[in-house]
Amino acid sequence: QVHLVQSGAEVKKPGSSVKVSCKASGGGFSTHVTSWIRQAPGQGFEWMGEITPIFRTTNSPQKFQGRLTITADESTSTAYMELGRLTSDDTAVYYCARGAASGSWNWDSWGQGTLVTVSS
Amino acid sequence: DIQLTQSPFSLSASVGDRVTITCQASQGIATYLNWYQHRPGKAPKLLISGESTLDAGFPSRFSGSGSGTNFTFTISSLQPEDVATYYCQHFARFPPTFGPGTTVDF
Numbered sequence: 001q002v003h004l005v006q007s008g009a010e011v012k013k014p015g016s017s018v019k020v021s022c023k024a025s026g027g028g029f030s031t032h033v034t035s036w037i038r039q040a041p042g043q044g045f046e047w048m049g050e051i052t053p054i055f056r057t058t059n060s061p062q063k064f065q066g067r068l069t070i071t072a073d074e075s076t077s078t079a080y081m082e083l084g085r086l087t088s089d090d091t092a093v094y095y096c097a098r099g100a101a102s103g104s105w106n107w108d109s110w111g112q113g114t115l116v117t118v119s120s
Numbered sequence: 121d122i123q124l125t126q127s128p129f130s131l132s133a134s135v136g137d138r139v140t141i142t143c144q145a146s147q148g149i150a151t152y153l154n155w156y157q158h159r160p161g162k163a164p165k166l167l168i169s170g171e172s173t174l175d176a177g178f179p180s181r182f183s184g185s186g187s188g189t190n191f192t193f194t195i196s197s198l199q200p201e202d203v204a205t206y207y208c209q210h211f212a213r214f215p216p217t218f219g220p221g222t223t224v225d226f
Contacts, residue, residue, distance in 0.1 A: 044207065044218050044220045044221050045207060045218040047215055047217065059214070061121075061214075061215045100166065100169065102170060102173070103170075105211035105216040106154055106169045107156075107166060108169075108175065110164055111163065
């Protein structure tokens with residue numbers, strides 16, 4: 001299995017942006033889909049979007065379009081999630097996760113999570 | 121989007137008990153359903169995927185069944201290390217969504 005290591009916790013002001021990184025080791029970064037999933041305090045999980053690095057294609061639900069940017073650097077096997085126009089509702093733990101061989105939405109490898117706190 | 125509901129919201133059980141959690145989808149999803157285990161402060165772990173395939177590393181006391189809109193997750197004999205929140209998640213169509221979770225403790 002791949003090992004995913006995310007960047008550290010962030011504290012942001014409302015209206016600003018945050019960029020979280022996810023470095024993969026163990027191979028297969030370019031050809032596997034990496035997703036971003038978040039969990040707000042006391043809430044369930046919410047899938048935010050995904051990237052297939054080798055094709056540089058991304059997908060995300062309508063609610064995040066316009067303020068979410070997912071990118072990947074194949075040279076460093078690192079995926080990035082940048083979320084703009086932050087509000088307090090974006091306070092959450094953000095995870096990157098890689099799809100299993102059985103399907104890109106079967107996440108068998110997860111990063112350790114990055115806490116993003118949005119507060120004035 | 122497909123909505124997933126789980127019941128119960130939480131449960132308390134004893135070591136050795138049989139624990140059952142249900143997950144209901146708002147529309148048919150065949151067997152495109154996963155179950156995850158999530159311990160506080162840790163990353164979630166994929167437990168069961170698709171047609172009841174148990175992920176390597178998990179013991180056989182965990183099982184899943186169901187198709188269409190109704191699914192069941194079972195721990196046949198609860199162990200102390202099974203204390204966690206369990207989530208169902210569908211991958212039938214865009215976007216994938218999660219159930220609200222069921223917390224299992226003693």
